[in-house]
Amino acid sequence: MLTIPCPHCGDRAETEFVYGGDAGVSRPADPAALGDAEWSAYLYLRDNPRGRHSEYWYHRSGCRRWLQVERDTLTHRVLATSFAGYPKRGSE
Numbered sequence: 001m002l003t004i005p006c007p008h009c010g011d012r013a014e015t016e017f018v019y020g021g022d023a024g025v026s027r028p029a030d031p032a033a034l035g036d037a038e039w040s041a042y043l044y045l046r047d048n049p050r051g052r053h054s055e056y057w058y059h060r061s062g063c064r065r066w067l068q069v070e071r072d073t074l075t076h077r078v079l080a081t082s083f084a085g086y087p088k089r090g091s092e
């Protein structure tokens, strides 16, 4: 089980959070200009990196804020956390 250090609540178990997806994906600037294939790729296609990955997590059973978590997918070590949209704090 992961322990995620919430910037507001401190170290908490993964079970208090809901995974919110890949934080490295940006919404297209002009969605109406996309064709079906591009829109489908934006919605469904994600990388499956081995190593450092940026993710969104929602602290459902705590402060109810969205976090951006930098996590190593190989070791499951959490490298840094921040509130989504704010600078990161962490060990690296």
Ligand SMILES: [Zn+2]
Residues within 6 Å of the ligand: 006, 007, 008, 009, 010, 059, 062, 063, 064, 065
């Ligand atoms: Zn929290």
